[in-house]
Amino acid sequence: MRLSNEWFTALSESESGELVTVIGRDALGEFIESGKFKERVEITWKYEPDSKGMPSNVEGERMETVQETLRKAMEKDKFSILTGVYTGGGEKVWVFYTRTSRVFGEKLNEVLEPFELLPISIYTEADSGWEEYKDMYEMKEWAVD
Numbered sequence: 001m002r003l004s005n006e007w008f009t010a011l012s013e014s015e016s017g018e019l020v021t022v023i024g025r026d027a028l029g030e031f032i033e034s035g036k037f038k039e040r041v042e043i044t045w046k047y048e049p050d051s052k053g054m055p056s057n058v059e060g061e062r063m064e065t066v067q068e069t070l071r072k073a074m075e076k077d078k079f080s081i082l083t084g085v086y087t088g089g090g091e092k093v094w095v096f097y098t099r100t101s102r103v104f105g106e107k108l109n110e111v112l113e114p115f116e117l118l119p120i121s122i123y124t125e126a127d128s129g130w131e132e133y134k135d136m137y138e139m140k141e142w143a144v145d
Contacts (some may be wrong), residue, residue, distance in 0.1 A: 001030045010139035014089030018053035024136050030117040032130050037097040040127040041104050045120045049090040063092050067096055073111040084136045
């Protein structure tokens with residue numbers, strides 16, 4: 001299986017009507033069909049939003065650094081896959097599909113150890129059908145260039 005680095009960007013709204021930028025990964029059919037990635041992990045970072053619901057430039061840069069560090073570590077050996085990133089409404093959410101959330105949690109602690117304590121929460125759910133990904137992927141038809 002080859003992991004693509006093809007992404008699309010779409011715009012959505014939070015439940016309170018604030019703008020949310022959705023970045024979704026494309027071309028993951030082989031990973032879905034493999035049946036190996038049965039659990040979904042969502043990492044949420046809450047932040048103080050600006051007038052448009054987005055993070056400050058400084059906080060946004062911190063988030064990008066954490067995101068790239070997480071993506072590289074979790075995708076090593078195709079253990080987990082970052083499939084989507086939602087930013088807006090005072091929170092950033094990274095969505096990963098993984099082989100096992102227990103090992104994901106152990107790797108997460110290792111990867112984030114060099115960082116100061118981050119304002120994140122973690123949610124896990126069995127999602128062998130990739131339902132969250134499929135819902136997000138429907139937004140591709142409204143992708144912005």
